[in-house]
Amino acid sequence: MEMLSRLIHNYFYLAAIILFVIGMHTMLTHSNMVKKVIAMNIMDTSVFLLFVAIGYVRGGKPPIIDGIGETLYVNPLPGALILTGIVVAVSISAYALSLIIKIQRAYGTVDCDEICQIRGDE
C-alpha cells in the first residue's frame, strides 16, 4: 500500500519509465525504419521528462532572487541540461531521417525485414 501511494505521489516518474519502455520496445522490435526513429524520439523525450521532473520542487518558485525573504526555489539545472539533450536528439533524428531517404532510394523500401531479404537474395 505504501508502494502504491508513493507511485501515485510520483506519477511523473512512472509516466517517464512507461514511455521509455514503449520507446525502447518499438525501436528494437518494429521493422519499419520511420517507426524506429519515432520510437527513438519517444525514448529520448521520456528521459527528458524524467530529468525535468527531478528538478521540480513542490511549491517552489522560479529561481530568480528578488531579495524578498527566503523562499523555496525550483532547481533550474536539469532544464538547462535538457535543452542540450533536445538539441542532440534533434540532430540524431535529422541524420537518421536523411539516412532513411537514402536507404529508400537504394532499396525501394524502408522495412528492415524486406531489406534483409533483398540482401539475402543477392
Next chain:
Amino acid sequence: MALAEHLPALIVITPLSCAFMAPLLYRRHALASGYMVLLSLLITLVMSALLLLKVNREGPLSYQMGNWSPPWGIEYLADPLRLYMLVVVIAVSLWVFFYALKDLEHELRREVIGWYYTLYLLLVASMAAMTMTNDLFNLFVLMEICAISSCAIITIKQDRECLEAGFKYLILSAMGTGCYLLGIAMLYMVTGHLNFEYLQNELSTAVAIYPLNVFTAAALFIVAFGTKAALFPLHVWLPDAHASAPSPSSAMLSGLVIKIYAFSLFLILYQVFPRSLLDSLPLSEIVLWLAALGVMFGSIYAMMQKDLKKMLAYSSIGQIAIIFMGIGLDQRLALVGGLYHIAVHAVTKGMLFMAAGAIIYATGVRKISDLAGIGRAMPLVLAAFTIGSASMIGIPGTGGLISKWYLALGALEIGRSLFVLVVLSSSLLNAIYYLPIVINAFMSEEDFAHKVNEVPKMLQLALVIGMIFIVVAGVFPRPLILLLGEAVANFF
C-alpha cells in the same frame, strides 16, 4: 607560459576548429586541405605529449572550463591514466589519417572527401575530450558527437550496404545513449551532482538510502557502454558496420571508437561508483563473464567468415572482450594488461584493416579464398598482415603477448585460472583463423590469379610504421607498463 595551462582545452579545440575549415579549403586546394588536417593532428599530438610530460612532472591537473569550479562547471582532468588514452587516441588517428590521405581518393567520390575530413576531425575531437572529461553530462554530449560522426564516416560511402549498416549502428547507438542518459538521471536524482569526484563522495552515503536508484543506474551504464563498445551479446551492429565502411573508417572504428567506450565504462565503474558498491554488487563479475563469452563467440564467428574485412570485424568483438576482461577481473595486473591491450589492439587492428584496404586497393579482392599466393605479389602488405596476425595470436616479440601475459598473471593472482584458459583459448582460436591466410598467401602452390596494381608509397609507409610499433610494444613494454601500473595503483 599562459598558453600551457589551457592545454586540455586546446587539445580539443584544435581539431574542432580545423574540422570546419577543411571542406572550405578542399574546394580550392584539395592537397593543402589534407595536409592541414595532418598538421592539426600533429599539433594536437605534440600538445598531448607535452601535457603528459607536464603531468608526469607536476602531478594531475584539473582544468575548469570557463573558470567555473567543479560542482557547477565542467571539469577536465588530466592524470596519467587519461593522458595515456589521449595519446593513444591522437597518435592512432594521426597514423590512420596518414593512410587515409591516399586511400580515400580510391574509395570515395571526390566531392565528399573534404566533408570526410570534417567528420574525421570531429570524431577525433570528441574522443580526445571523452578521455579527459570529468563530468557525466558532458560525457553524454561527447558520446553523441562521437556516435554521429562515427556513423557518418561509414555512410559517407553511400552504397547500399554502408547505408543499411550505418542505420543499424545509429539506432543501437541511440538506444545506448538513451540508457546512459536515464542512468545519469537516476544518479542525479539522488546526489544532485554530475562531477565524477563529487558523485563518488555523495554516492557512498546515498547507496544506503536509495539503493534501487544506484543499482538501476549501474545496470543502465553497463547496457549503454556494452552496446556502444560491442560487448557480447550487444555486438550485433558491429560486423556489418566495420566491414562495409571505407578502410580508414574501419581502422578508426575498430581501432579506437569501441575502445573509448570501454575506457569510459572503466572510468565510471572505478571513479564514479564507490569501492564499497563495487564490492557488494557483482558488476565486474557480469562484465567479466560477458567478456569471456565474447572472446569465445567473437573468434568462432570470425572463423566462419568468407570476407576478409568481415573476419577482421568479428575478431574485434573477441579482442574488445579481452579489454573488458581486464576491467572485469578487478585486479591490478589484469587491469594493466587490459589497458595495454587498448593501445596494442588499436595499432594491430588498425594495421590489419589497412593491409586489407591495401589489398582491395591494389587488386579488388575481398574474399579470403582468393588470396592464395598473394604474398609473393605484394610482400610488404602481407608482411604487415603477418605481423598483425602474430600480435593477435600473441607470439613473443609482438605487443599482443604482453597484454595477454599481464591479463593471465592478474587472473592467476586472484586464483581464477578459468579465465587464464579463456585467454589462452583466445590465442588458439585466433591462430586458427589468422594463420591459414598467412600460410596460404606465402606458401600456396598456385600464383595469385588477379591483376595487381601498385600500392602507393604512403600506404606502404603507414604499414611500416604500424609494424615497427607492434614489435617495439612487444620488445620494450616496460616504460608503458610502469606508467599504467602507477596510474591504476590508487584504484586498489
